Structures are given as structure tokens and as C-alpha cells.
């Protein structure tokens with residue numbers, strides 16, 4: 001969940017962006033902050049074990065091409081105490097979109113027969129299936145600005161590095177949208193330089209290992225509070241300082257930077 005507040009305590013007025021991984025909790029408690037609306041994109045990579053939880057939190061569920069195979073194959077395994085065909089009928093994606101070179105015919109036919117919308121964009125060989133799905137959500141969310149939308153991306157890490165890099169690139173291509181990449185082990189999202197950031201740690205499900213990564217461009221000045229190795233107007237760059245293997249000390253982390261940074265935190269087993 002997240003929200004924006006204006007702060008006049010600093011010399012320059014910069015809005016605050018709140019981050020809190022309440023979507024990893026069984027009930028999506030919104031604490032004291034206004035809550036977000038979630039969309040879930042499922043990719044063609046091993047889905048996190050908590051994918052059914054993300055599904056339940058989401059109001060829109062989209063499969064990127066072969067991501068539909070994962071829902072079809074993996075959801076019954078993630079819910080072993082339920083009947084497999086019952087699970088397949090219940091976990092029906094709203095949309096399958098991509099260049100359709102990975103989805104199996106039986107899977108496509110199954111979900112099409114249940115009424116899932118299918119968009120074949122095989123003519124576009126210049127953007128990834130994840131990009132195609134995010135673009136759809138951006139273009140078809142009513143009142144996008146006011147919707148407090150957050151896109152959760154399941155199965156974004158592990159496997160082929162070109163895919164992982166492409167998935168990270170989507171965070172920068174859609175930097176005005178809230179997008180969170182998820183695997184079994186960690187989550188990753190962008191901290192835009194336009195805001196100062198307050199990250200509220202859900203210590204029952206995430207942390208303490210975390211990182212702040214300057215991908216794309218160096219950061220001349222980054223400051224943090226709440227980390228074991230805090231940064232104080234520090235310069236970060238690839239080839240220089242990158243904050244990996246840091247530790248979230250308390251319940252609240254703050255970050256300000258003159259560059260967009262990636263924030264990552266471990267997810268507990």
C-alpha cells in the first residue's frame with residue numbers, strides 16, 4: 001500500500017511516497033495509510049509460493065503469454081489440498097496478452113472457454129510480454145492517476161538474465177507507475193527521485209536483508225535512515241558504491257536521492 005503526503009519540514013517541498021508490503025500479509029490491512037488497488041501480472045517463470053495470496057489481493061489478473069501455463073500448472077501444486085480442476089476453474093485470468101509463442105494450445109483453449117480475454121500481439125517483436133501487459137493496464141485503467149494502482153509482477157526473477165534485465169527495464173520504462181517485481185526470495189521496485197521515500201517494513205514477512213541499487217545512472221547524493229549501513233549524501237554508481245547486503249534495522253526506512261534507485265528487500269521463507 002502507499003500514499004502521497006506533502007511535507008514542508010524540509011527546505012524544499014518534496015512529496016513523500018509511502019511503501020509497505022501489506023500485500024504479503026494474509027489480510028491486506030491498510031494500517032493508517034490509504035490503501036492501494038492491486039493488479040497482478042503473472043510471468044512465465046517459477047511463481048512465488050504466495051502467488052495465490054497475491055491473486056486474492058488483486059482486482060485484475062493478467063497473464064503474460066506463457067504466464068498462463070504457470071497458472072494452469074503451478075496453482076494446483078501451490079494448493080495441494082484442493083481438487084486440481086476446481087483450482088483451475090477458480091483461478092481464471094482476466095486477460096492473457098503477449099506474442100503467444102509460449103502459451104500451450106490446451107491452456108489457451110481452456111481459459112478462452114472460461115471467458116478470459118486474449119490479446120495476441122505477435123506482430124510486436126520489439127517489446128516484451130511484460131511490457132505489453134503493463135501498457136494494457138496503463139491504457140485501460142479508468143482514472144489511472146487517482147486509482148492508487150500498484151502492479152505486482154509474479155515470477156519476475158530467476159532463470160534467464162536477459163529476461164530479468166528486461167523485467168527491471170520495465171520499471172524504468174513505466175517509472176510513473178508503481179510496479180513491484182516479486183520472486184520467492186525478494187521484491188524489487190523503483191524509488192523515483194521526485195519523492196522522498198518512507199518504507200515501512202513488514203518484519204513478519206520481509207527483511208532484514210535489503211539493497212539500494214543505482215541502475216541506469218549514478219546517484220550523486222543519496223541519504224537514508226533506518227539501515228545498518230546508512231548513506232549520508234553518498235555517491236553511488238555501478239563500478240563504485242552499490243548498497244547490497246544492507247540490513248533494515250527498524251520498522252521505518254527513509255531514502256532521498258537525486259537519482260532513481262532500485263529498492264530490494266528479502267522475503268522471508
Ligand SMILES: Nc1ncnc2c1ncn2[C@@H]1O[C@H](COP(=O)(O)OP(=O)(O)OP(=O)(O)O)[C@@H](O)[C@H]1O
Nearest residue numbers: 043044045065066102128129130156158159160163
Ligand atoms: N527466465 C525468466 N526469468 C524472468 N522472467 C521471465 C523468464 N521467462 C519469462 N519471463 C517473463 O515472462 C514473460 C513471458 O515469457 P514467455 O516465455 O511467455 O515469452 P518469451 O517469448 O520468452 O518472452 P518475450 O516475448 O517477452 O521475450 C516475459 O516477457 C518475461 O517478462
Ligand SMILES: Cc1ncc(C[n+]2csc(CCO)c2C)c(N)n1
Nearest residue numbers: 098099100122124125126127128129
Ligand atoms: C535490439 C533488439 N534486440 C532484441 C529484439 C527482440 N525482441 C525484443 S522483445 C522481444 C519479445 C517479443 O515478445 C523480442 C523478440 C529486438 N526487437 N530488438
